[in-house]
Amino acid sequence: MMFLKIILLRFTQRDTYIVCLTAHFSIMSDRWFLQGFGVRPLRQRGSHLAPIIPLSEAIGSLLNDGDTVALEGFTHLIPMSAGHEIIRQHKTDLTVVRLTPDLISDQLIGMGCVSKLVFSWGGNPGVGSLHRFRDAVEHGWPQPLEIDEHSHAGLTNRFIAGASGLPFAVMRGYRGTGLDGVTPTVLPITCPFTGEELRAVAAVNPDLSVIHAQRADRKGNVQLWGIVGIQKEAVLAGRRSLVTVEEIVDELDPRPGHVVLPSWLVTAVALSPRGSHPSYAAGYYQRDNDFYIAWDAISRNRETFLAWMSANVLGGAS
Amino acid sequence: MMFLKIILLRFTQRDTYIVCLTAHFSIMSDRWFLQGFGVRPLRQRGSHLAPIIPLSEAIGSLLNDGDTVALEGFTHLIPMSAGHEIIRQHKTDLTVVRLTPDLISDQLIGMGCVSKLVFSWGGNPGVGSLHRFRDAVEHGWPQPLEIDEHSHAGLTNRFIAGASGLPFAVMRGYRGTGLDGVTPTVLPITCPFTGEELRAVAAVNPDLSVIHAQRADRKGNVQLWGIVGIQKEAVLAGRRSLVTVEEIVDELDPRPGHVVLPSWLVTAVALSPRGSHPSYAAGYYQRDNDFYIAWDAISRNRETFLAWMSANVLGGAS
């Protein structure tokens, strides 16, 4: 299945095509490589540089039903258009990983793409509930939603462990809280030097990590700035990664506080202007706070939600 | 002893003076605070902002005989002038922590300031040996030197643990190497999820961490850029911290790739132009490679070394 999908990718360069075939064989033979290292398998001799491909092709080839997909962006640079493309391609049985599920997860959950959510704060920031998330958890609509719930610090450290090629990370947390008993990816660990009891959190290594960034150059080097959240760690933790960008440019001139992800750390780049709306992209457009407030009414019942999705996402516009 | 030293500090602002007295009492009463958190104790209600004080005063008040002191800067921004001031003030029995001991440690060791070195690569980069370091380890001159030796990755993770307020960090390393048996700050740890055996490294929390940076503003906010190494983690791991800077400016205009350390994370700032020479400060002056090569001859025997130190450091010029 995955094999076919990878072959069907129409890259423009023959080299890249060959690399992708190789990728498949390493998936078959070197499972430890994919699991332990969390690096995309697209590599032969000479590193793979991220190709710039259409968003529909990227989601089609890099994400499979049943995959674990991280969609990161901490209030800023949320990869909304990638979420919409996942919905349009009717991907199912996904495990979605995201610190702050936000509207993107509300939409994916409400459209039946998600069977499990790994998260740490599931609200509409500054507004209130995520109604589709609540409907799934409280009433199992449109299908039951399994949850693996953390604090921000806990899920952050799961990404750090994943990015570091380690099976777990250590933190001081969870003890005394209700999450300590209900979340299986948290276990006690004792400091071998001091005897202090701390908590270990399991690494998360998504099959695909998606982020949105301001820009990429034509070689696929990525640049983002402003609030950068957990995006670098999400990309590095992913077995594959996709970066949607506002703009493709000839040169990435430096920006204060920027994060640069070299092309060889990214699987693919897709151009997607305003791809973060109603979230924002610093330097391009502002957060659409009115839409976040409006979403409360749109999403509050199933019919208005489905009608909005049909008109605004499934119709093709996003 | 420490109490007296702190009182003798002549800060210009009365507020800061009071803060320092408070500091002493919290040292007495809250040992866990100092050990577990690794934060400077100089705080009352309302956070302490780092005062800008003369380097001699900073070393005099913040560093005591017998202390553990980190001097960080990874080839770039090495705090040489602070090292010279430590030598001029005849500090003794120091434990020096530094990934790449470099000339600064060679001088401190040769001048008898150091009883223990925590390090991961002790050479003259691109040139060869650190002769004073070798003389101390091989022949105990001017005094025996205890060592706590790591890989870069190991000592890096000790700083990360220290900066994170954790007693240890986890990594994949040391197994199969000779260091695994001889370094007591490395112990086995088992992943509670996968059963993989990894290594735990103990946090390092220096009494004082010293770094050199390009600039600070008048409030004590610090800015550095270029190769930033482990400096942020070193400052955060330190119970106290001192930043020497090339320049004090009115405004820290943003620089690509810069690290900004807000004043409330720093204990004190001291102006020290060319404070990194023969290392360098990007944007200010270049690395003096000729001096690194010349140091090989200067330091090769005890007499030429002592003569050079006497003429160039003890004499006051540095």
Next chain:
Amino acid sequence: MESAEMFTSDEMMSIAAARQLSNNEVCFIGIGLPSKAANLARRLHAPDLIMIYESGTLGAKPSRLPLSIGDGDLAETADTIVSVPEIFNYLLQPGRIDVGFLGAAQIDRFANLNSTVIGTYRNPVVRLPGAGGAPEIAGACKKVIVMLRQSPKSFPKELPFITSVGFGSGPGDREKFGLKGAGPVMVITDLGILEPDPKTKELVFTHLHPNIEIEKVIESTGWNLRIADQLEVTEPPTKEELEAIRSLVAAGELPLAR
């Protein structure tokens, strides 16, 4: 004790909270009520308050109330922006923050907080947003101030879920759990102020806001509330305080109800 002007209980709550923040304190701010109070303090007596939002903005100086912790205004006015890993591992966990400023859906008599679920975890009646940064703010800040409106629902006898530890089941629990900060030192509601008994760690009602009857406070608490022997009345809002909060709300992105 009567103020020169009329004011709402929500205004009194925000003003009482703002008064607790000092200039130059490093304050970790939750969105909503805490953000309103902190920004009010910054406009009044604490212009150099160092505000940190969990989005990574250090020293944010927003010109208006942000709707979310990641608003562009926070990023643009910050002294610097750090990654989320740095916020939690390098700044919160080591206990570098002076004051943590938290809201919650529910609080119990030992100042534990619930923002996860009403009902049971596996069969929720109301699924709330969850933990976010709250457990670490409550655990690691040098001290914590909690803000929430007081009602039988928000002050239940027993929490269905402990999201963030205040004092657990009493003295010694924070130490047992390895929590380094002092924990909640004050709970500020629309009716008054509660503070933990230094020995038992149980919340004691110590300040009644002006124009509030103590009966209303007792009715609004799901447990048998301890009232301080020397119950004080909160200083009413000054004209300056009221003007500041009203201009803040009028200019803000925050829906007025929140």
Next chain:
Amino acid sequence: MESAEMFTSDEMMSIAAARQLSNNEVCFIGIGLPSKAANLARRLHAPDLIMIYESGTLGAKPSRLPLSIGDGDLAETADTIVSVPEIFNYLLQPGRIDVGFLGAAQIDRFANLNSTVIGTYRNPVVRLPGAGGAPEIAGACKKVIVMLRQSPKSFPKELPFITSVGFGSGPGDREKFGLKGAGPVMVITDLGILEPDPKTKELVFTHLHPNIEIEKVIESTGWNLRIADQLEVTEPPTKEELEAIRSLVAAGELPLAR
């Protein structure tokens, strides 16, 4: 097999190493011999070689040979600079690097490396600089190439100290120690090239550099060296390769002896 020009054994070593690097490979570079070889490859057949130095410079394109891993030229020409924690935890440890390029003072028959001490650890005859980034480069890069000059001292029967693991005491040891990369695939000396036997992991001498006698190789090895049944002779330097290395050395900051 005679080259058109005269060349030194050190030049042959650097050129043989440079040939092993392909364009677009991500290569983690130690200072000294590896840095010289990598920069030579970049001037010849691999202009887009992605060079990483442990100082945090990614994609450095130095105009001349750097003296240290942190030279300003590396920082100024890099695609981006990351912190030392990121280099070791985010890039090396997860096995993202294609080729690790290492020097050492000593190597044993299983390609373990010593750069720590001659004599015993507690009573050293010569104290060497130590590990630095080498154990992680040797452990985690997808493959490792080692460069060092061959002599009885540098190729001892037994190492006084294992700084970096090659193949430990033979097959299975890398897996036992949790090392994820393939380990040393090639050792390039001033006399020739050694490669591990796929089964036993013992180094086998497979290529003799031009103008070198095999007796010299055997004399320069402290253990009973296995010679490949089909011993090949290294392709001599081309005119272009020699010109490139000589202009590189002439313009470099590196003392000529290194």
